[in-house]
Amino acid sequence: MKATVLAIVISVAVSAASVSAQPITWTTYRIPQTGTSVAFPSSIFTEEAGRPDGYGQRFRTADGRADLTIQAAPNVGNDSPAAFLAKKGPPPRIQYRRVTPRFFAVSSYKGDKVWYDRCNFSGGLVHCVLINYPASEERAWDGIVTRISLSLHGE
Numbered sequence: 001m002k003a004t005v006l007a008i009v010i011s012v013a014v015s016a017a018s019v020s021a022q023p024i025t026w027t028t029y030r031i032p033q034t035g036t037s038v039a040f041p042s043s044i045f046t047e048e049a050g051r052p053d054g055y056g057q058r059f060r061t062a063d064g065r066a067d068l069t070i071q072a073a074p075n076v077g078n079d080s081p082a083a084f085l086a087k088k089g090p091p092p093r094i095q096y097r098r099v100t101p102r103f104f105a106v107s108s109y110k111g112d113k114v115w116y117d118r119c120n121f122s123g124g125l126v127h128c129v130l131i132n133y134p135a136s137e138e139r140a141w142d143g144i145v146t147r148i149s150l151s152l153h154g155e
Contacts (some may be wrong), residue, residue, distance in 0.1 A: 024144070028151075031055045034072035035155025036127040040148055064140075066133035072154060075126050081119065084126065105149060114138055118149045127154030 030036065033055050045059035045068045054073030060066065078125035079087065081104040096107040096116075103106055107116040114135050119128040131151050133141045 039151035
């Protein structure tokens, strides 16, 4: 039993270290139809994983433990960030919530994952990044998620 627990602890530590110990290559992803742009760590999110609703791209890590969606869609109801978020019906136990007249950012836990969503509102569009990653690696992901979030722009 002790050997199994130790193996799990070592595995988690190695996974977390692999996120932060390697040099990270950042790439700007642009959605030409909407003017959305965001910097993301292309050396971490190496696999394309399909298309979201609207415009954009989904990416995931090679091992599938984390994913990133970059997306833009029309703000059909011309909703404020608060109204848009309310219509989406977020889960009741959100750990982090920031809502301004121009964007919202929310985050919480779902099972063994952390999810983070940020959406900026401009030009009749909603420009979003959605990130899911292992809760056991939360500290290692903090800086990465912050950089992605702060780089999100839309025209």
